[in-house]
Amino acid sequence: MTQPPTATPRTPPRRPQQGMTLLELLVVIALMSVVGFMALSQVGDDLNQARYEDTRNRLEMIRKAIIGDTSRTLNGQPEIRGFVADMGRLPANLQELIEREFCSNPVLGQAACTGAETWTSMPAYAHDATAGLWAGWNGPYLNASPESDYPRFRDGWGNDNGSNDFGWVFNDSGGAGPLLVQSTGMDGTAGGSDYDADYPPTGSETLIEDGQWRVTVTDSLGAGGIQIDFGAPASCWRCSDGLSTDRTTCEFSDDWYPDSTIPDAAACTALGGAAWRPTDNLCLRLLRRQNGTFDTNGDSTVDTADALESNGAVSVTWDGSRKVETFVFASGTFVPQGVSLVRVYTHDGVATCETTEFPSGQDSLAVALIPGVATLPLPWPVQ
Structure with missing residues (x-):
């Protein structure tokens, strides 16, 4: 039996595709520019905020480097550490928290640190046999950025003015305190607003009170x-020599001590080398x-x-x-x-x-x- 011929499906006619008009293209480009600008602005704000937060954190690191954190305990006792506990004074600049020896012009070594420049050399940490305690520089107290000429501890903005304070405003009030430390903000100059503003604001820049x-x-x-x-102590004091009746005479060679076994003044004065209630x-x-x-x-x-x-x-x-x-x-x-x-x-x-x-x-x-x-x-x- 002969099959009837199968009909071939017809391909629908193609519709012509219309392109974007110039006006539509300009609108799309404008919208993409706005979105891109907003994204970049957000990224910029986030980066600036991160640098602001880093500056604030670095100020706290400076504070702890100087006076430690006595809220922490070691074997139940407040932990005593930091520059002041070792040196017995405030640092004269921030570089003292990083290096024991340096020049007032930080790029110079000791041999070249002459004329108007001053070489700083602090006592090294050592045990004093007479006092029985340790004293001296036991740093570094800050983890500085290692660089080709000398280590630095900048603020979050990366400011650096080539001084021993690495761009921070630093004032130790002549060593007597209070200690003031301040960042000059994003623009690295005093004053300003928003992220350019000094931090902490002038008038509240005290980092460590007296x-x-x-x-x-x-x-x-x-x-x-x-x-x-x-x-x-007992009321009856005696000399181990059995003769002296006062401390000054007794302690040239013997011991002057309280004797709790003697009950009263009569018993005390009856002894040789004793005194009642001296x-x-x-x-x-x-x-x-x-x-x-x-x-x-x-x-x-x-x-x-x-x-x-x-x-x-x-x-x-x-x-x-x-x-x-x-x-x-x-x-x-x-x-x-x-x-x-x-x-x-x-x-x-x-x-x-x-x-x-x-x-x-x-x-x-x-x-x-x-x-x-x-x-x-x-x-x-x-x-």
């Missing part, structure tokens, strides 16, 4: 001081770091002459009660944060803090002085 890097021992009105807790005139010395050393007077030795002395004599009568005495220093006595040393000495009762330790042979006491943290009475047992 009370954040040093401790007030005695304020400008003469108030305050350091408290020493002597405990409650009185001692005492003073306190405080040894602190200054410019990276405990040798604050520069005579190459660390001794009582390097320490701060309390004012006058504190008279203590040993009557068996607990004795917590306050030793006041000269008005306006401040000590940089860190670990310092205190030691009690005898006083002549007139004008001189003597060099005889009280009690005889007593070691110095290391005390952590931290701004904003109250110093409790320091234990000084004499039993």
